[in-house]
Amino acid sequence: MRIQLVLLLTLFVNTAFAGEKEIRHLFDKYDAIMLRQRVEHIDSVFTKAFLDAHGGREEFIAMVKELPKDNSKSLMPPVFSWKKAPKEDVIYATLKPLESEVNFKSKMPVNSHDGTLFIIVKEKGKLKIEGTMSDAH
Amino acid sequence: MSFSLWAQESDLIQIQSVAYPRNQKASFCRRPLEMLDTVVFHHSETPPTQTPMQINQLHLNRGTAADPWYMVAYSYQVQAPYVGTTVPAAGVFEGRPLDLVGAHAGSDVFVPMDAEQKRLWDEGQILCGKEGGEFKIDPKQLNSVGNIKANVTTLGIVVIGNYAPFGRDNPNGYRPSKVRNPTAQLQEILARTSCQLQKKNPRIKYIRWHNYYHSTSCPGNIKNFVPQIRALAKGYGCEFN
Numbered sequence: 001m002r003i004q005l006v007l008l009l010t011l012f013v014n015t016a017f018a019g020e021k022e023i024r025h026l027f028d029k030y031d032a033i034m035l036r037q038r039v040e041h042i043d044s045v046f047t048k049a050f051l052d053a054h055g056g057r058e059e060f061i062a063m064v065k066e067l068p069k070d071n072s073k074s075l076m077p078p079v080f081s082w083k084k085a086p087k088e089d090v091i092y093a094t095l096k097p098l099e100s101e102v103n104f105k106s107k108m109p110v111n112s113h114d115g116t117l118f119i120i121v122k123e124k125g126k127l128k129i130e131g132t133m134s135d136a137h
Numbered sequence: 138m139s140f141s142l143w144a145q146e147s148d149l150i151q152i153q154s155v156a157y158p159r160n161q162k163a164s165f166c167r168r169p170l171e172m173l174d175t176v177v178f179h180h181s182e183t184p185p186t187q188t189p190m191q192i193n194q195l196h197l198n199r200g201t202a203a204d205p206w207y208m209v210a211y212s213y214q215v216q217a218p219y220v221g222t223t224v225p226a227a228g229v230f231e232g233r234p235l236d237l238v239g240a241h242a243g244s245d246v247f248v249p250m251d252a253e254q255k256r257l258w259d260e261g262q263i264l265c266g267k268e269g270g271e272f273k274i275d276p277k278q279l280n281s282v283g284n285i286k287a288n289v290t291t292l293g294i295v296v297i298g299n300y301a302p303f304g305r306d307n308p309n310g311y312r313p314s315k316v317r318n319p320t321a322q323l324q325e326i327l328a329r330t331s332c333q334l335q336k337k338n339p340r341i342k343y344i345r346w347h348n349y350y351h352s353t354s355c356p357g358n359i360k361n362f363v364p365q366i367r368a369l370a371k372g373y374g375c376e377f378n
């Protein structure tokens with residue numbers, strides 16, 4: 001009985017960890033796109049529905065190319081928190097602003113942003129970003 | 138089905154009803170309409186083609202087993218096309234009923250009460266509970282200095298769409314070279330909807346926006362057009378600060 005319990009707990013912890021690891025990997029690639037214009041990751045980061053809502057893949061790439069690119073600093077691991085939606089196969093993850101974007105005097109992000117709430121879904125077995133939403137509450 | 142808030146005027150905005158699913162396990166608070174004094178503008182941050190029903194589903198999903206969400210957090214939802222597009226058709230939809238406290242300004246944001254609001258609170262007219270259960274006064278609606286949660290005295294109007302610039306913090310935003318402002322039609326809708334609410338309830342005297350209360354990019358450039366929206370509302374006989 002005790003062995004079964006330990007096995008179950010191990011399975012639970014591993015599953016939870018695998019989820020977090022996959023989300024971290026997703027946001028690593030997300031930051032590579034948005035901060036370094038590494039657009040080769042786009043199909044593995046965003047759902048087709050997301051790209052279609054932005055006029056398609058090429059239009060989205062054009063938007064990314066308009067962002068400032070900064071190769072001078074190494075990419076820090078993104079800071080996020082996440083939770084699974086209770087009824088559907090959806091994950092909500094809040095991505096915090098970059099440290100460089102925080103005004104340390106006021107402790108507030110310079111763009112007045114607490115963090116972005118991402119909607120993450122599985123597409124063909126892989127976690128991908130479906131969109132964002134304003135975090136009301 | 139639709140109904141009118143301001144039936145005697147030809148400028149009436151039709152508010153469309155939506156039969157939203159609700160989470161009966163979630164608690165919520167009831168309030169008399171006299172508690173309301175402020176309209177708060179939001180944007181959903183989603184594409185404009187999302188439907189009010191989809192926003193409701195997103196909010197139901199936002200809850201957890203320990204803290205479930207009752208239904209859409211806003212009192213009204215507005216659909217409107219961006220500049221140069223025709224989809225979606227413009228429309229105003231009911232959200233969470235006005236006599237239920239919304240969940241939009243920030244759950245940790247508190248505001249002072251005027252004498253009337255304080256009287257309503259002291260009389261125990263703001264009650265919280267679950268469907269089918271007992272409703273009670275919830276002391277957590279007040280902070281230590283007697284201010285009340287902003288959600289209790291405000292109502293949220295969300296524009297479905299994204300009016301902030303594209304970037305790491307906002308991948309649904311507008312292309313930096315193509316600034317997205319609310320169209321004249323959207324400004325008109327927000328002005329007329331706010332005015333209708335004030336005609337119905339003259340205690341509503343303020344128009345604010347999400348990041349007036351809370352650190353967020355919401356509602357993007359809609360915030361910059363609040364003076365124009367107030368001026369448009371004045372044209373319909375309404376005064377907002």
